Amino acid sequence: MSVKLKLLAALAAATLAISLIGTASAKTKPVRPKPPEQKQQPQPASPPQQIIPVKGVQPLTPEIEQSLKPKDSFKECDVCPEMVVIPKGSFIMGTPPDEPYRLKGEDPQHSVTIARPIAVGRFSITFDEWDACLADGGCNGNKGDDGGYGRGRMPAAGIDFAAAKAYLAWLSRKVGRTYRLPSESEREYFTRAGTTTPFWFGKTISSQNANYNAMNNYPGGPYGEASKGPKPVDAYLPNKFGLYQVTGNVEEWTEDCYNKRYNEDTPSDGSPWLEGDCTRRMLRGGGWMGFALTQRSGYRNDFPVGTFNSFRVVRTLAVQP
16 A cells, blocks of 8 residues: 555544544533523512601602602691592593483593693592681681581581682692692593593492492492482592592582583693683582482583582692603
């Protein structure tokens, strides 16, 4: 065999040996298992903050006010109403043509945008809160009318429009912040709390949902008994915004003047409608004497300013839109 052939044979043998060693190594090299994928755990939502003074007046600082989130709550004095932060948003105001017992004046439906969060009274104003105003020399000395049902945590009743405004003036002076009545569109917005059904709790109603005259039912719902009077403001469950008895119990004043139905002049930004017949104002809530149809989220009512009803307060917040 020539020298050249011997060299080629030696090279081939060496290549084969290296290949066999590599194959053996591949067969014996342990395969490291992939670590299991780590699932990212969801962070628990922080609970709503509650800012409640023990005694005296404690207005929100600008820093605290800017930090408020939906469902946070606060009181700016020990005898002030508890306020809940309501998120900004848009909704369709009014009732659709196929809603059972829809009344004239609840149309046409139209879009309303609440551009900033607002703070709304968790409850209707109570007699405890009203009596604190009286004791401090406010509310023009008007005691309201409890109708024999009691005071304390009962909703303040027998309050005409001017008396409600007197309470708001006293509260605003005491705290150094502006408290007001809701507009009619704000009232429907925070009653619905994101829902589009006739009632914020569903398509029909029973006496388990609200305090009203259940002798007259709503389609799909049961008959019941007539209410025997108002109930404490924290009776029944709150809606999704954390507000109690936005349906039933008492009718509540809004800032809006009376207009028979919505039209092209109806505000679409949540502001009150101050045109029309301002000797009458719009009310919402249905009340304990109202039938089932009056408890609907889109139901409208109106009364002369000198008649007696109840109310709930709103505070505009200095927060980013």
